[in-house]
Amino acid sequence: MSTTHPTHLDSVVGDAHHAEHHHELSFIKKYVFSTDHKMIGIQFLITTLLMLMVGGALALGVRWQLAFRWSTMPIVGEWLFSGEGGQISPEFYTMLFTMHATVMIFLVIIPILAGAFGNFLIPLMIGADDMAFPVLNMLSYWFMWPAILCFAFALGLGPESITGVIGGMNAGSAQGWTSYPVLSAIAESAPGSQMAQTWWLLAVTFVGFSSMMGSINYMTTIINMRAPGLTLFRMPLTIWAMFITAILQAFALPVLTAAGFMLVADRVLGTCFFIPSGVIVNNADPTTGGGQPLLWQHLFWFYSHPAVYIMLLPAMGMVSDMLSVMCRKPVFGYKPMVYSLAAIAGLGFIVWGHHMFTSGMNPALGMTFMISTMMIALPSAIKTFNWIGTIWGGKPQFNAVFLNCVAFVSLFVVGGLSGIFMAAVPVDIYFHDTYFIVAHFHYVLFGATLFGVFGAIQFWFPKMFGRMMNDTLGQIHFVLTFIGMNCTFFPMHMLGIAGMPRRYADPYLHPYLEHLLPMNQFMTISAMVMGFAQFILLFNFVYSIFCGEKCGRNPWNANTLEWTAPSPPGHGNFDIPPVCYRGPYEYSSPLAVDKDYLPQSEYIPRKPGEKPGDGQH
Amino acid sequence: MGKFWSIFFIFWSIVAVVAVAISPAMGWWFPTAAESPLGEQIDDLFFLILYITTITFIGTQVAMGYVLWRGATNTDDRAEFSHGSHSLEVIWTIVPAFILLFIALYQIPVWEQFRIQSHFPQDAVNSPIAEVTARQFEWRIRYPAPGRVFKGKSDIERWLKQPEPGDLYTVNDLHVPSNKPVLIHLRSGDVQHSFFIPDLRVKQDAVPGMVIPVWFEASRSKAYEWVCAELCGWGHYKMKARVVAESDEDFKNYLHELELEQFDDGVPELADSSAAGEEEVSE
């Protein structure tokens, strides 16, 4: 264990120096079937960013129909519906929103947080040379591809002879991402309920495998491979969040996988877990039955509510870290932050019923779920106050990273508060399955998580590629996305209050919704602007990989361990195995004399008379 | 730039608040004020939560704007070195906890009325108006024969199980008496649907294999729009229907008209009175 550190780590030649100790890897081993957590993280990141564009395109299809219903839909209209003058079919619309949600949730948000950032950051931030199980890690990425392939089949892409999806995209999976039976269980009940739905379930199972491999790996790595001195309560909040997320995944996922297999069995083997007797759909033979559709809802939401936190907690952790760095100030209330993360995760397991207030389950359950749901707002509130506390008194640098983080907090507040309306059972009677809920979860998943991700991409980009992303482009992207996002999703609250149900191909068929057309057109145009803005991000990303400004090890003057590694880190990450002496957030500490940060790995000899522990907790 | 961004974030929250404030005037609000006693209570609860959340929203956004502005204008060499404040943490844990718990407990009576069967209005329970069966993509309605009196729970259950010759059928057009609680039995013929009358603030999923009693009361005599609120397939949006609330008198007349129509034998001069009657004789 070394006690002295070079003060100018950048002077150590990272890559070249390091590579000497390892044999050269072939291109395939290095960039494709890599077991290096950093490469896997970057693979995840690029894959998910591409999927983000696919999901966005599907969303724009949805928005097009809502604004210019039954008019020629650009691109797909002519391609698939030329006989009808490019006017899409209603089942195509149901496919669009189903696959939009599916792609965004299973191929973007979950893998970009856990897969991309979890992979890239966990070993680096805890001072490990790689994950505990590198091959498992590689498999977790490569299991995404069967999932993507199956989702493509579920979307109706791919040859009919292989997929069995009759009618191509018109018969793409269309049960909503929640796949409620009986609609999803009986093939005759909708065009999308035929083979596409089986592919969909298979794909979700593959995503589940991938996540499960990841989460086992993360837990093991975080528990066993921390650098010397990095105690649990010296871990950055990002790592705490990843750790708790991994636990959530590990406990919730098996339930979804089991439910998925039950549904596949209902569809393929003729079991009736979710199908009651005597149901006649589309003049098919009556079902023999004995099952209960609500069972699926319980099982599904038992996974999918925790999944909402899987889609949020890592972003919360990363934003906490970024805010602290950008404000040059310790995170306000580190331990309350950790405890509230844990509380959200814990409570997350007992609130699933709030998705089912109007479902016909025992109404007494509704009350208990309401109380637990209200209570889960509490740790979220605590976190929000602490983020504001973190900025308070700081010296913020108003760059793209910081702006995205502030947007995260600001928009998360909206998403959190709108959740209270639906947590209240009587009010939810009205709001259930209206656009209010659509507004709510977009504020959480887009407003919070994605802005956190945008910030994180720009924050850790130098570590990934050794170059900075362009900050001006970053700020332009931020402004356009922020404005586009709010103009698209804020009016959805009003649509919800006006009683507009979700998943309607043509809401204006109903006179009480007719007057909402102009508002929807405004939202659609905003959504297009927002969609456009993402090309700026992509451009900035690709451009900066090759032409960005080169940077050293620690361009942000940050404390956590990953910044002591070279940028980009070589195989095995650290040229000098780091040792941790203190918590991750000692910014502007009086102990640091010539700079306003104190890296976790920097040793400061104790002054005479100082008590142990001061400044190095 | 710091000041600009501080104002930017403040500005968006002002726009948001203004947007909500002008919404009722712009028609981006409830289709009408609730037109049922239960709905009025739901509206009250909504406004209560709206006020609490608006205050919280403004509070947090102002705090955010303030700390950003302070940060932007901070001329100190270094940021403040603080790891937090225990007392602040305690305050902002306990206060929201009480508010949230209050909101939760305050909701319970309304929920009880709407969904707990022992709290249902008993008159409505004893004489259900109709059985509503949702199917892709319409609402099929079955009224008990006019004058059919239910003798207790088991009789109602029997009626739900086995249609009777005098039952009257319609589609997408449910008539109910206004100004008194009425109860329908909701079921689904195929997939899941949801019974949603926006103006009355009533929503209940129709679940295959279940018969769910739903009660509501319309305070005015008028036609209410009735839609489906649970994805039921490609024609989900097509399940356009109406609930017509009308005086007792009109309701009875309506059923009578329906009966004449349903037992029409196509012979003009006799269609009126006798034809329908014989239907029952056989029973």
Place this chain on the structure above:
Amino acid sequence: MNPRYLSQFLSKSSAGVATHIFSAFGTIVALCGFVGCDSKPIGSKFVLSERTEELISPARKRVQDQLTEDFGTPQDLVAWLRFPVDYGMHKGTIKDVEATDQGSYKFAVDWTDADAESLRIRRGAGLMMTSGDYAGTNVKVNHYAPESGRIHIDAFMNPAPAVGDELTVVGGKLQAGRMLYMEHCVHCHGTSGDGNGPTAKYLNPKPRDYRLGKFKFTTTKPLEKIATSDLKRTVKLGIPGTYMPSFMLLKDDELSAIVEYVRWLAIRGEMEARIVNELHGDYSTADVRERVKGGETNDEIEEELQTLFDEDFSETVDDLASGLAADWLRADEEPSLILPNVPRVPDSLESQERGKKLYLSGDTKCVSCHGPTGRGDGSSTEEFWDIPGSQPIQKYAVRGLHDDWGNPIKPRDLTRGIYRGGRRPIDIFCRIYAGIKGTQMPAFGGKTGPKDLKDEDIWDIVNYVLSIPYETDRAIHEPLSIPPLEQTTAATE
């Protein structure tokens, strides 16, 4: 600002802007691997029937041209006044004329049968001058402004039509019907009414293909077409047990516009079929192949066809149209409608028993399809049936009955209490009297042979059929004391 106006404004202007943004976005997405094409709005198309496609190309082209001339395209409908379709007509008198810079005209019109504001005339409607110098001239409407009551036409006329000239605008209702059809009906029934919209292939039973001119549930006599009122009833109430939903909440004028458009599509399709019938025996690809084998040359055949077209084909088409128009006209006339000779036979156990006997008897053969207990499981559902008209005779691939559209059908399960054509006694009566057109359900009524059913007998069967759903539970029902209906009726009156 009134939101309705705003919406009209927006849907015009912003759709344009949005299309541009969207196509730019689309182009970029296309680079990422999607299929991209430029996205100017495209029109829907009427497709030719399968039989038309079997013709050799000059014949097919003639059919296509004939149809386009007589019926137009979806974007440019032609109202052929010879057919009994309510195309929507508005008469008016020009009260002032304004020439535009481009040399076309705007008329202000005094409408005789409507006020200017409530009138909706779309671009492309026909305008016929009925008096003055231009009497008999047909032009197209470019634009109609309800606020000012001004019609803008594209045609160049010199000198300008005079004030006081009378005109008629035709086709507004057909256009309105098409708009509604494209919103509510097209994804199942298809643009051409061929029952082959994008959703159609997933439905059971299949959506109606109008082009045979046959509809199943009518109140007209066995050989007659469907009456307009029957179609209206079907659209209004839907067809229980199928995906045909109820459009009850559409306004009455919307309903009737849809119905007229459907009738027009049916007539169009049938017209196509009848024209093709004239040509199919000699000029289908298969026939020509045979003929070439027999020694004729392709050129000779085509020449012969050309001669046919040049000489009397127009007259043939004309005759076909007259016949077709007469058929459709007759359907709405009183003698075509089924009117029972006797009121419904009182519904008693005796009547039901008589009905049951008839149901089970060898004369009606109800049992062979509907089964002895009415479950729709008669022996005919187990057999393989010949495809009618196939040469040599082929059999359907699936067991059971098929309708004239070639779709497998099941005899109604009478125990379920779901009656597709309606549950009124008169509905069931009509089903038995006239059969279900296009299916194997035969017509029993209106015959006078000794073994044929009289109206009384049909009523007995109606009574029996309506009692089938309750047959098994009769024991449960009897103890109930439902007050006799006369009393209830009296109480409400």
